[in-house]
Amino acid sequence: MVDRVAGSRSRPSPVSPVSAVEVAAVRQPTVRAHLLPPRVFHDPTVLAYEREAWFGGGWVCVGREEDAPARGAYFLAEVAGESVIVVRGDDGQLRGFYNLCRHRGARLVEASEPCGRLVRFQCPYHAWVYDLEGRLRPPRHTEALEDFDPAEWGLVPICLAKWQGFVFVDLSAEAPALSAFLGDLPPLLERFDLGGLRRARRITYDVGANWKAIVENYEECYHCPGVHPQLNRITPYDLGAYLEGEGPWLGSYMEVVGDFETLSLDGATHGRPPIGGMRDEDLKRVYYLVVWPNLLISLHPDYLMTHWVWPIDSGRTRVVCEWFFDPATMGRPGFDPEDAIGFWDLTNRQDWHVCELQQAGTRSRAYTPGRYSAIEGSVHGFDLMVADRYANDGVTTVVERVAKQTITRPTATRTARRREAGAVTGQ
Ligand code: FES
Ligand SMILES: [Fe+2]
Structure with a gap:
């Protein structure tokens, strides 16, 4: 039902801008409880925390498998301020990658093309090429570089799992298996x-x-x-x-x-x-x-x-x-x-x-x-x-x-x- 494909980089845990004291009135039996403090609907620092800790801190559903139905089919999603590519590889597997080139960091797939089909990813800046599994092909004019192995410069993977046709990603790479989460x-x-x-x-x-x-x-x-x-x-x-x-x-x-x-x-x-x-x-x-x-x-x-x-x-x-x-x-x-x-x-x-x-x-x-x-x-x-x-x-x-x-x-x-x-x- 679910599979966990790849890891990605973790970040330090953000500090909550809302204290236990502030939400104590919510954490009561319903007959005594009060609604959430109004600040959490308006304060940008609260949303920044929610994005980082919640949307970027565990499994989030980003779409459906049918959005990438065949080899090379992909769609973009935006999660916690990150652009995410979900793509189906030549082996038929769905994978998630951060939407950025490992050279100078350009956005790889432009927002104007939020879904489509590709045979490979080619960076719009200096044309570095990655295959559908995220592997970097040896770029031009890098043969003489020291300590540079293209195999170590593939697209940055993101954990991805599926359930009932829904596609989930976990930017933290630290969440339990999707089946355990659900x-x-x-x-x-x-x-x-x-x-x-x-x-x-x-x-x-x-x-x-x-x-x-x-x-x-x-x-x-x-x-x-x-x-x-x-x-x-x-x-x-x-x-x-x-x-x-x-x-x-x-x-x-x-x-x-x-x-x-x-x-x-x-x-x-x-x-x-x-x-x-x-x-x-x-x-x-x-x-x-x-x-x-x-x-x-x-x-x-x-x-x-x-x-x-x-x-x-x-x-x-x-x-x-x-x-x-x-x-x-x-x-x-x-x-x-x-x-x-x-x-x-x-x-x-x-x-x-x-x-x-x-x-x-x-x-x-x-x-x-x-x-x-x-x-x-x-x-x-x-x-x-x-x-x-x-x-x-x-x-x-x-x-x-x-x-x-x-x-x-x-x-x-x-x-x-x-x-x-x-x-x-x-x-
Ligand atoms: S930034 Fe992608 S090839 Fe240079
Ligand atoms: Fe309604």
Whole structure:
């Protein structure tokens, strides 16, 4: 399932600009906890730390295997301020390299060519050539150099591993194996062949909000009745359950009610069959997963949607949203995914609007960290992952959501219990 290909250079651990004291109010049971300090949504030094320690300090998903499908196919990703090349070699293996030439350090593949196919890498500056496995061919006019062996001057490799078609890189070269990092997530999703799905569409959004505000937003459906009336009629905000398991991820599902079949503009699948591995109960659910730090996986009965949440600066985020379908379904005459894409494009834009409102309001001197409602336990779960990593004190706060049981619509007998109950996640 996963393989670890190569190592790369490690750097000294950055010092957290957010203390354990600052986040102590987050590290409480949900019923007592406060939201994250507003500074972490606005302070550039906080984002610089997050980039270095989190995005550059362990596994981060950068794309899909299908983005480099054949020998010489490559794509670029930007992680922790580094340009990364992911390329498929002549031996069919995917590899990661820093996007720089070992001579005078020029960027090897230019940002204007973010994906494509090559037979080799040739530096645009003095034309040093590297093969698809990163080996340097003996450059011109270096024969007389002393103590210079081209074999030692190949591209700098980056650890790379794959899971369910997702490609992860680890710039630190110190993370545990990807399978260990993901914990209980792989067995939870192993019945689905997500790696066999193919992308039908990608939409990239430029959102005026901190990246964590966007993940928080994904983690709850408290806002759904007001913000997403179209979604809320298909998957009501208070129907669903958390998924249990260890690892740096959070999961839940929401229930598809009535005659609706999926999340689309009219709630219908338009004849798209379920994707492989779906059990009966899955056909009336939409699963939502956050994989630390910035991959959001939304699994519908008939399609997969992903969001990659990439910070640009403290108040700006690039969100890449992609829709995937079974290739056999895509090959059918008349295949048209616009009902699913249009639904989520609308929902995404509704979300970005309120995230931008949050970004604006939390900048005010009048804002103090708010409180989690009883149905935002999974926002708290994400914030605890954030707070523990700021504190960096070796403590992993147990997610003390006020309830982990199936969330159901309150009835006369259940109302009292639900007043103390936790939340379900969603959009
Ligand atoms: S910088 Fe690449 S060949 Fe000189
Ligand atoms: Fe939403």
